[in-house]
C-alpha cells in the first residue's frame with residue numbers, strides 16, 4: 088500500500104511520527120514534491136480566499152500526490168496536554184476535501200493528546216482496522232513513531248537543518264535504512280558561524296512558514312547568508328515554558344504558545360540583535376501573538392519587524408525590507424553609544440536616538 092502525505096502544514100512538525108508509524112507497519116509513504124508555483128496555483132483554486140496561506144498550500148500539495156492508494160490527512164486536535172492546535176487543523180479533512188483528486192480515498196484519524204496516551208493509542212487501533220493491522224502491530228508502530236519523533240525533536244538544537252533531517256527520515260520511511268539518524272545529520276547550510284561579527288537574528292513564526300522556502304521567498308536562506316539565525320525550534324521546551332510565565336491567561340493554541348515563549352526569550356536575549364516575525368494573511372493566532380510580542384520587544388527596545396506573507400508576496404518588496412532592517416541593525420550596533428548633543432534621546436519610547 089502506498090500512502091500519500093502532503094508536504095505542507097503538519098508535515099513540518101509531525102512527519103517523523105507518521106513516517107515511523109507507517110514504516111513499522113510496512114506501508115510506503117510518498118510525499119509531494121517541494122512547493123512550486125503550480126502547486127500554489129492549484130491550491131488557490133480549491134479553498135476559499137479568506138483561508139490562511141498554509142491551508143492553501145496544503146490543498147495544492149494534496150493535488151500534487153500522484154499514483155497513491157490513499158491520501159493521509161490526520162485531524163490533529165492536540166499534541167500535548169492543556170493545549171489545542173489551531174481550529175484550522177481541527178477542520179481537516181472536511182475543509183480540504185474539495186482538493187482531493189476524484190477516486191483517491193482519504194485516510195484520517197483523530198489525534199487528541201488532551202485525552203491522554205491511552206486514548207490516542209485506542210484511536211490509532213481503530214484506524215488500524217482500515218489498514219488491516221492488528222492492535223499489537225499498531226501498538227508497536229505507535230512506539231516506533233514516538234521514537235522517530237523524539238529523535239527528530241532532539242536534533243533541533245544547534246547544527247540542525249530541517250531539509251537534511253527530512254531527507255533522512257524520508258529515506259528511512261522508504262526502507263533505505265531502519266531508523267533516521269537525524270541527530271548526526273551534517274547540515275548542508277552552515278547554520279551557525281562562530282563569529283560574533285555577524286548579526287544574530289531570531290526568525291519566529293510557524294515552522295510551515297519559516298521552513299517553506301517557496302512561500303517565504305527563501306527568507307531563511309537569505310538571512311543565513313548574511314547573519315546567524317535562531318529559530319523557534321532551537322529553543323528548549325524548558326526555556327519556552329519559563330518565558331510563558333507572567334502571562335495573565337494561558338495561551339491554549341500549541342503553536343502560539345511555542346512561538347510566544349521562544350519569541351519572548353529572544354526579546355530578552357542580549358545576544359539577539361533583532362527579531363523578524365514571519366506571519367501570514369488570514370492567521371487568527373498570529374494576529375494576537377505578533378502583537379503581544381511587539382509589546383514585549385518595545386519594552387526591551389529590541390528591533391522587531393513583522394513580515395506578512397500571502398500568495399501575492401513579491402520577492403523585491405521582501406528583499407528591500409530585509410535589507411533595510413539589517414542595515415538599521417548594523418547602524419544601531421555601530422552608533423549605539425552615540426548620544427546626540429541635543430539631548431539624551433528624542434523619543435523615550437522608541438529605539439530612535
Ligand code: SF4
Pocket residue numbers: 139140141142173174175176293342367369370371372373
Ligand atoms: S495557526 Fe494560523 S497559519 Fe496555522 S493553520 Fe491556523 S490559521 Fe493557518
